[in-house]
Amino acid sequence: MPGQRKRKQRRLREADRRSLPVGPGRWETLLSTEDHEEFRTFVHRMYAQGLATDPNLVRLDQFCGRLQHPTTYRVSVFVPAPA
Template structure:
């Protein structure tokens, strides 16, 4: 796919930066509505509250018993003493 190498390199660089910074992923928002999920992520970017490196967007695929769930998590660096 066009642009895949560039995207992969960008993701690897972000992953290395996070690996150097101790911290944890904290769930920020969870929903089963994809439109609501997209709107929330868009608002976060527009407000400038977070950068793309600080967000993790998860999609938990559903089945008949469990519907698809979308979750936004934010990276919280460990506080230094």
């Protein structure tokens, strides 16, 4: 069945994300853009500078657009709640 592997891998990634013991906190958006090249450059620079120490606490989202809404890319990091 076409696309079955992609769906299975996506479900596994989502299950892993939900099982992270991150505790209370929020996702803070660092970048939201419609330009894919700007998105890629930002992510590469973020990892090169060491801003993302734990890849599990970084979320890379792609919101697929249609005719009226363009595709949007977003980079977010998890910020734990103060103790």
